Amino acid sequence: MKEVELTLVAISSSSSQKDHFVLVFEELNSSRRLPVIVGNFEAQAIAMALERMKPRRPMTHDLFREAIIGLGAHLEKVLIYSFMDEVFYARLILMTEKGEVSIDARTSDAVALAVRFGCQIFTTEEVMSKASVVLDDPTKAFSNKRGRLQDYSLEELERILENLLKKEDYRSAARVRSAIEAKKRKS
Numbered sequence: 001m002k003e004v005e006l007t008l009v010a011i012s013s014s015s016s017q018k019d020h021f022v023l024v025f026e027e028l029n030s031s032r033r034l035p036v037i038v039g040n041f042e043a044q045a046i047a048m049a050l051e052r053m054k055p056r057r058p059m060t061h062d063l064f065r066e067a068i069i070g071l072g073a074h075l076e077k078v079l080i081y082s083f084m085d086e087v088f089y090a091r092l093i094l095m096t097e098k099g100e101v102s103i104d105a106r107t108s109d110a111v112a113l114a115v116r117f118g119c120q121i122f123t124t125e126e127v128m129s130k131a132s133v134v135l136d137d138p139t140k141a142f143s144n145k146r147g148r149l150q151d152y153s154l155e156e157l158e159r160i161l162e163n164l165l166k167k168e169d170y171r172s173a174a175r176v177r178s179a180i181e182a183k184k185r186k187s
Contacts, residue, residue, distance in 0.1 A: 003079065003122040006034060008050075008111065011043055013159070023111060025121065032132040034123060036080075036088055042108035044163050049115040051149055053175065061112040072097055078114040080107055080123040083131045149179035157183065 006025035014020040014037050021043035025034040038046075045061055058066070068075060073096045082089040090110035094101040105113075114121050149157065161176040 001081075002125045004125055004128050006080075006121045006123055008046075008115070008121065009033075011047055011050075012156075023108075025123075027128065027132070031135040032128060033135060034080075034128060034132045036107055036111075038108040038111075040163065042106075042112065044160070045112045046108070046115055047160060049112060051175075061109065061116055065113060065116045068094065073101070075113055075117040075119050076100070077119050078105075078110040078121045080110070080121070080127055082124075083127045088127070088131070149176060152179075154180065154183050 005028050007028065008023060009026045010022075010024040012022050012024065014022045017037055019040050020037050021040065023036045023038055023043070023046065025036065026032075027034070045059055048055070048059070049061070055062075065075075073094045076093045076095045078090055079093060080088050080090045088107040090105050090107040092103040092105050092110055092113060094103065111121065152160070157176055157180045161173055161180065
């Protein structure tokens, strides 16, 4: 099974499913993109990790990361291995003292952990054949990973802020609000 390395290049609102988001993965050195639709909370968990935002209490993905580390394991990679009936399937590939361990996971959870561990994300050529899209104009490809709040659009920041306020995460909301104000000053 040939693995294809992916990079998460964007998180965007889904135009096809209300209150959902699209994780856009880019194949290295290619114009193929793999869009994966995830729920609002899952997208928020991924975005918060990308932004290195620290909630007052650990989120489930943070807790699971600490459990993996506490057990002496490390997340080596994430593999999105199947796409059936419009659903992606993923595995966490862990390295332990006893060798490799593969754990089935929801794709959104696997990506949230990959971001927290800083590990690579892969899929298969079969998944790319079934679910990827090819950009007509590769120059319009997403060009950078999201790593800072400044990299998000004003609309995306406002949506993140709204979600943080709903969760009563005021510390993170203050950081996002500052980024919104800075972006408005620059416009």
